[in-house]
Amino acid sequence: MATEVLMPALSPTMEEGTLAKWLVKEGDAVKSGQILAEIETDKATMEFEAVDEGIVGKLLIAEGTSGVKVNTPIAVMLEEGEDADAAPARGGDVVSEKKVPPAEEPADQAAPAQSKAAPAEKPAGKPAAPEAKASSGARVFASPLARRIAREKGLDLTAVKGSGPHGRIVKADVEGAQPSAAAPAAAKAEAATPAAAPATPAPSAMPAGASAEAVARMFADRDYETVTLDGMRKTIAARLTEAKQTIPHFYLRRDVQLDALMKFRAELNAQLEGRGVKLSVNDFIIKACALALQAVPNANAVWAGDRILRLKPSDVAVAVAIEGGLFTPVLRDAHQKTLSALSAEMKDLATRAKTRKLAPHEYQGGSFAISNLGMFGIDNFDAVINPPHGSILAVGAGVKKPVVKGSEVTVATVMSMTLSVDHRVIDGALGAEFLKAIVENLENPMAMLA
Numbered sequence: 210m211a212t213e214v215l216m217p218a219l220s221p222t223m224e225e226g227t228l229a230k231w232l233v234k235e236g237d238a239v240k241s242g243q244i245l246a247e248i249e250t251d252k253a254t255m256e257f258e259a260v261d262e263g264i265v266g267k268l269l270i271a272e273g274t275s276g277v278k279v280n281t282p283i284a285v286m287l288e289e290g291e292d293a294d295a296a297p298a299r300g301g302d303v304v305s306e307k308k309v310p311p312a313e314e315p316a317d318q319a320a321p322a323q324s325k326a327a328p329a330e331k332p333a334g335k336p337a338a339p340e341a342k343a344s345s346g347a348r349v350f351a352s353p354l355a356r357r358i359a360r361e362k363g364l365d366l367t368a369v370k371g372s373g374p375h376g377r378i379v380k381a382d383v384e385g386a387q388p389s390a391a392a393p394a395a396a397k398a399e400a401a402t403p404a405a406a407p408a409t410p411a412p413s414a415m416p417a418g419a420s421a422e423a424v425a426r427m428f429a430d431r432d433y434e435t436v437t438l439d440g441m442r443k444t445i446a447a448r449l450t451e452a453k454q455t456i457p458h459f460y461l462r463r464d465v466q467l468d469a470l471m472k473f474r475a476e477l478n479a480q481l482e483g484r485g486v487k488l489s490v491n492d493f494i495i496k497a498c499a500l501a502l503q504a505v506p507n508a509n510a511v512w513a514g515d516r517i518l519r520l521k522p523s524d525v526a527v528a529v530a531i532e533g534g535l536f537t538p539v540l541r542d543a544h545q546k547t548l549s550a551l552s553a554e555m556k557d558l559a560t561r562a563k564t565r566k567l568a569p570h571e572y573q574g575g576s577f578a579i580s581n582l583g584m585f586g587i588d589n590f591d592a593v594i595n596p597p598h599g600s601i602l603a604v605g606a607g608v609k610k611p612v613v614k615g616s617e618v619t620v621a622t623v624m625s626m627t628l629s630v631d632h633r634v635i636d637g638a639l640g641a642e643f644l645k646a647i648v649e650n651l652e653n654p655m656a657m658l659a
Contacts, residue, residue, distance in 0.1 A: 211266060211291060214284040216277050219248060219255045220569035226250050227275040227440065228283060237265045245284070246272075249440060253572075254565045263287055275440075351378035352430040358383045377429045441534040449593050456512075456594050457632040461644050465651045467607045467622040473654045481549060491527075491581055492552045494604060496657050497650035498579060499523035499543035501643055508643035510634050511576050511597040517634055526575035526598065527555060529562040536562040537595060539575040548658075583607060589625035599634035602647070603627040624651075 216226065227249040233239055244256045263286035270283040277283065349366050351359070355378045359366050362383065369386050371378035438446070470493055478487055502509040502523040510519045523544040526537040538558035543551060561567050576599055580592040583606035592603035607624040614621075626647070630640040650657055 211288075212261070212263065212286045213282040214245070214259075214286055216270075216279050216281045216283050217248070217257055218279045219250050219257070220573075223250050223279060225276050225278045228270050228272055228277055229254055231268055231272045233265050235265050235268055239263060239265060239286075249565075250569070253567050253569070255568070259286075261286070264289065264291075266291070349378065350376065350426075350429060351383075352380065354380050355383045355430075359386075362386075379430045439533060445534050448596065452593050452596055456596065458591075458594060459630050459632055459637065459640070460591055461628040461630065461637075461640050462589070463626055463628075463644050463648050465624045465626060465648050466612065467624050467651070470651055470654045471607075471622060477548070484549075486549045486552060488548055488552050490583075490607065491579075491604075492548050492555065493651065493654060493657070494579060494581065494602075495525055495527060495540060495543055495551050495555065496546075496548055497647050497654075498577065498602060499525050499540075500650055500657060501646035502577060503544050504646045505639070505643045507639055508599065508635055509576050510599045512599065512631055512634050513597065520576045523577075524575040526572075526578035526595070527558075528578060528580040528592075529559045531563045531565070536567060536572050537575070537578055538562055538567060538572050541574075577601065579604060583624065589627055591627055592629050594629050594631055598631070600628055600630045600640065600643070603629065 216228075219226070228246060229249045230247040232244050232246055239245065239259045240262045241259055243259045245259050246257045247254055248257050249255075266285040266287040268284050270277055270281070350371065351366055351369075356366070358364075358380065359369070359378075364383055364386050366378060366383075369378050369382050370376075372382055467490070470490070474488055474490065474493065481488070500523070502525075506519065506521075509521075509523065510517050522542045524539050524541045525543045526539045529536045529538060538555075540546070540551060540554055540558075546554070558567065558571065562572070578592075578595055578598050578601040580601060581604040582590060583604055585606075587605050588608065589605040590603050592601045594601050603626065605625040605627075607622045609620055610623040611618050612621045612623065613619075626644070628640060628644045628647075630637075635643070
């Protein structure tokens with residue numbers, strides 16, 4: 210009996226994915242556990258295995274198709290001797306991305322967005338002049354400057370051919386154009402009419418929630434490239450917008466003197482050289498934060514809607530930049546692991562993150578995160594909390610600075626850190642206690658090995 214293979218849910222939050230690549234073809238015999246396809250979720254590319262053995266009858270979804278909803282039939286498996294023609298011809302609901310150039314969009318589709326924004330764009334008592342239209346009734350797209358020059362020269366814009374993006378009329382098109390015989394009368398009539406506001410609003414007038422088409426029209430006379438959002442970028446945009454809108458952030462800052470840590474690190478690396486281990490400053494930061502979560506257990510917490518969950522282990526997430534976005538792989542039970550074990554695990558997670566080969570359980574969870582931009586020369590910054598985490602530590606570069614020790618001024622390597630805190634989970638005094646514990650661990654690195 211023919212069996213439909215459905216688009217799997219490869220993570221708890223997955224609703225749709227991209228069928229990146231088929232690893233089988235129609236007519237192939239497959240065994241249980243054999244890899245059928247590579248599927249891109251919002252964060253990673255994962256392999257999809259066959260559950261049962263059989264013969265691939267039909268591939269219903271072409272590789273490269275995006276927006277394939279979970280539980281959509283993507284293939285048909287047959288038993289020995291079954292006819293592929295008896296299998297269903299097509300799978301279920303598939304949403305494909307399709308871009309429409311702003312200038313080619315029908316006028317009746319663009320009108321709702323314009324009429325909605327009109328009250329904020331027009332001064333009271335000054336009605337806007339209608340857009341120029343061709344004899345067919347279609348809108349004529351022209352830049353505000355081109356419209357003004359055309360008005361001054363008495364040009365009929367419907368007779369001017371635009372050379373800008375999507376056929377938009379720009380300054381160069383109207384400067385060399387000659388007015389038609391009927392144009393002077395039209396120009397006089399237009400001059401008698403009060404000047405209207407430009408049809409395309411100035412950048413400062415564009416509302417924050419403007420549609421993609423409205424934003425594209427603003428830049429219609431400029432050269433640009435459209436970048437289609439992948440699942441990762443959509444997820445980042447949605448989650449961090451939610452974070453800044455719903456999480457009451459506050460920020461705590463401290464400087465850390467790293468000289469003792471740098472010296473201790475050099476000594477450890479010299480001893481570990483034969484084992485192929487090289488500890489980074491970031492490894493010490495991970496360990497220091499994991500131990501601080503144990504020392505200040507009330508800060509080891511997450512927001513759960515109508516309650517707070519306080520975790521027992523120190524599960525530390527670390528931001529890893531990749532092309533087009535970032536991952537936050539989680540080092541579980543980090544307080545129990547040695548520096549060398551943390552270093553090896555972090556290198557493995559970072560390597561697989563950059564090829565999008567992490568499994569969901571490897572980048573989901575944790576109560577706390579670290580974002581380190583020190584290697585890029587950033588002195589300090591404020592990181593956005595990744596829900597449901599209760600806090601995130603933004604780490605800057607270690608730089609030589611003059612510091613006062615006792616009654617003397619000396620030079621030390623100083624690193625700036627900013628703790629972004631969810632005030633629903635952690636209050637100011639608790640956050641300060643947590644950040645103090647992190648600083649003390651970093652300034653007394655030998656104590657972290659006790």
